[in-house]
Amino acid sequence: MSSSPKTVAEVLKAGADYLAKHGVDAPQVACELLLGRLLHCRRLDVHTRHDQVLDEKRLEAMRRGINRVAAGEPAQYVTGETEFMGRAYKTDKRALIPRPETELLVEEALGCAPLWQKPQPAVLDWGTGAGCVAISLALARPGGLYLALDTSADALALARENSARHGLENKIGFSDSEVSDLLEAESMDAIAANPPYVPTAEWEKLPRHIRDHEPRAALDGGPTGLAVIESVIQDAALTLRLGGFLFLEIGHQQGAAVTWLLASNGFSDAQVKKDMAGHDRIVTATLAGPG
Numbered sequence: 001m002s003s004s005p006k007t008v009a010e011v012l013k014a015g016a017d018y019l020a021k022h023g024v025d026a027p028q029v030a031c032e033l034l035l036g037r038l039l040h041c042r043r044l045d046v047h048t049r050h051d052q053v054l055d056e057k058r059l060e061a062m063r064r065g066i067n068r069v070a071a072g073e074p075a076q077y078v079t080g081e082t083e084f085m086g087r088a089y090k091t092d093k094r095a096l097i098p099r100p101e102t103e104l105l106v107e108e109a110l111g112c113a114p115l116w117q118k119p120q121p122a123v124l125d126w127g128t129g130a131g132c133v134a135i136s137l138a139l140a141r142p143g144g145l146y147l148a149l150d151t152s153a154d155a156l157a158l159a160r161e162n163s164a165r166h167g168l169e170n171k172i173g174f175s176d177s178e179v180s181d182l183l184e185a186e187s188m189d190a191i192a193a194n195p196p197y198v199p200t201a202e203w204e205k206l207p208r209h210i211r212d213h214e215p216r217a218a219l220d221g222g223p224t225g226l227a228v229i230e231s232v233i234q235d236a237a238l239t240l241r242l243g244g245f246l247f248l249e250i251g252h253q254q255g256a257a258v259t260w261l262l263a264s265n266g267f268s269d270a271q272v273k274k275d276m277a278g279h280d281r282i283v284t285a286t287l288a289g290p291g
Contacts, residue, residue: 008035009050011059015066022070025207030075034065037079072208084132087139089162094154095129096218101275102194104282105249106136108273109192112284115245116141118189124149124239126179126193126232129218131159133192134172146172147188149179152217179235190245191236197251199225225251230261237265240287252279259283 012031019027029043036043038058054062065078074097076082082091084098085106091097115121121144125134128148138146150156156174163172175182196219203211203220210219221228229250236246246267250258255272262270267285275281 006053006059007050008039008046008052008054011035011054011062012046012050015062018066019070024069025209030069031066033075033079034062034069037065037081038062042083069209072212074209074213077213082130085136087136087166089130089132089135090158090165091130092158093213093215094158095150095152096214098130098132101281102133102249104273104275105192105194105247106133106140108282108284109133109137109190109245109247110140112190112245112247115190116144119143120145121189122187123147124179124183124188124191126191126235127151127195127218128159128174129155129194131162131172133194134159135163135166135168137192138168138171139166142171147183148172148174149177149182150174151176152215155215155218179239183239185238186241188239188244189241190247191232191240192247193232193236194249195228195232196221197225197229197249197254199223199251221251224257225254226257226261229254229258233258233261233265233267237267237287242287244287246283246285246287248283248285250280250283252277252281255280255283 015031016027019030024030032043032046035046038061068078069075076091076097077093080092082089082098085103123144123146125148128134128150131148134146134148148159153176156176160174163169198219198221200220200223259270262285266288268288270283270285272280273282
């Protein structure tokens, strides 16, 4: 990126052009993220500051960030922060970068009226990563009891940091134990999960900023992409109370297969919800009672 641009608008255009030439996906968004961090504002608010002149210190910081992104590093790891459901979360290589699609998972859970009519619903965030799902639910529904699990100690450490950042140090429990080792049968009212669902063959074709930087264990769902999803469904069938709710994020075109797995494990009322691109993305289901 040239040293000549001085205003936010000029830096944004020059940076996006530079990243586009280096094959970076969504170069404009990457530049907005970098500038938002430098200007201490939300990404979209960058456009309200087009005429602001950047001093040399910020210009140099922007150049360093642009070069890191051009080399393949995700912009969210460069800034160390991601926005999710309107809140900022610490983000680094310890966990998967939270995606906008996962906000749909939270919205589905929050929209489940029967769950929140319970006096103190017990909710499990399976595979919490950076902690965004559990934290978002706890902030929106403080009357619940929340537990967040992840097999990665590094991810759990990040989730705890984010929990403290949002004032929830004593509100969410965190553990790296297996569900079957930690929880008794029929002990939870709801489970929300964003498990690895990318088929191994597709993972190998992902863009380099994902494949080379984000944790593979959080993405690779085995040969068909369904290995971990099936395990989650089986654990949920044992851990949920009868009538309990399961909210799953899935891969595109996995709706039919996941619906079949749910029916095979005692769930009913499965519904597949699509994302803004029209792809299968969220499945909700209820653990059926007798008969």
